[in-house]
Amino acid sequence: MFVDQLFYLMQRYAKIALLGLSLLFITQAIWAQKTEFVSYKKTLLPVLKELPPEKQKDILAFTGHKLAAAGTKIEVTDLKVMKKQFKTLSPEAKQQVWKMTQMKAGLLEMATETNPPVPPAPAQPQAVQLKPQAGSMVQKPRTTPAQPPYIEEANSLPKTTIEWEADIHDFGEIKQGEVVEHTFVFTNTGDHPVKLTRVKPSCGCTAPDWSRAPIGPGEQGQIKVKFNSTGKMGPQVKTITVTYNGEPINKVLRFKGNIVLRQRPNDLDKL
Numbered sequence: 412m413f414v415d416q417l418f419y420l421m422q423r424y425a426k427i428a429l430l431g432l433s434l435l436f437i438t439q440a441i442w443a444q445k446t447e448f449v450s451y452k453k454t455l456l457p458v459l460k461e462l463p464p465e466k467q468k469d470i471l472a473f474t475g476h477k478l479a480a481a482g483t484k485i486e487v488t489d490l491k492v493m494k495k496q497f498k499t500l501s502p503e504a505k506q507q508v509w510k511m512t513q514m515k516a517g518l519l520e521m522a523t524e525t526n527p528p529v530p531p532a533p534a535q536p537q538a539v540q541l542k543p544q545a546g547s548m549v550q551k552p553r554t555t556p557a558q559p560p561y562i563e564e565a566n567s568l569p570k571t572t573i574e575w576e577a578d579i580h581d582f583g584e585i586k587q588g589e590v591v592e593h594t595f596v597f598t599n600t601g602d603h604p605v606k607l608t609r610v611k612p613s614c615g616c617t618a619p620d621w622s623r624a625p626i627g628p629g630e631q632g633q634i635k636v637k638f639n640s641t642g643k644m645g646p647q648v649k650t651i652t653v654t655y656n657g658e659p660i661n662k663v664l665r666f667k668g669n670i671v672l673r674q675r676p677n678d679l680d681k682l
């Protein structure tokens with residue numbers, strides 16, 4: 412009987428002890444919040460008011476950044492807004508704002524949260540220069556390849572302009588095996604002589620011939636092309652690239668035609 416009463420009293424007092432501890436924790440939390448508010452009101456604001464305007468703006472911007480990180484997008488523009496929004500910050504954010512303010516006022520060195528120390532850069536290993544052995548291949552530095560002679564010659568001459576009578580020609584229907592010819596004519600419309608430094612066809616079936624001497628202003632020049640249709644069939648489009656001292660430096664001429672089979676004579680027609 413005595414043991415049961417003792418056990419009952421122990422359980423009752425244990426509940427009272429747990430209730431007392433809970434009340435103690437709640438009281439400490441309330442007091443901590445009150446202490447933070449008083450610390451801000453009595454300590455943070457006086458320090459802020461003593462700071463220059465540019466440093467105050469830094470603290471206000473830092474507070475706005477902490478609010479944005481917590482999901483509150485409010486621009487902290489002055490101390491009145493600062494006073495209202497400071498209460499909504501977490502204890503960690505409040506402590507960071509206070510440390511930032513102390514740092515701006517010269518009362519505290521830069522806090523770890525606002526500007527963590529930069530670790531020293533690791534030492535770079537020294538490059539070891541290896542001497543090339545006899546017979547080994549030494550890589551030479553890359554150099555810009557020289558331009559072809561016909562490009563260099565065209566660039567070295569004074570620029571001029573030319574006008575073509577036509578830059579495309581249609582031969583129409585060509586019987587397979589025929590060799591057809593055409594002459595592209597141009598006029599020097601510039602103030603300097605024009606020099607054709609290269610005339611390049613797109614295939615070996617085209618043989619060009621052109622005015623190789625300089626063409627004076629107002630004079631005409633020509634490019635003759637011969638096209639051998641042997642072994643060709645169907646629609647054909649060929650090009651001739653002309654390089655000269657003009658703008659642009661290259662001109663592309665074109666000719667086309669449709670190659671058909673040559674009709675064989677009918678034996679019945681001979682009778």
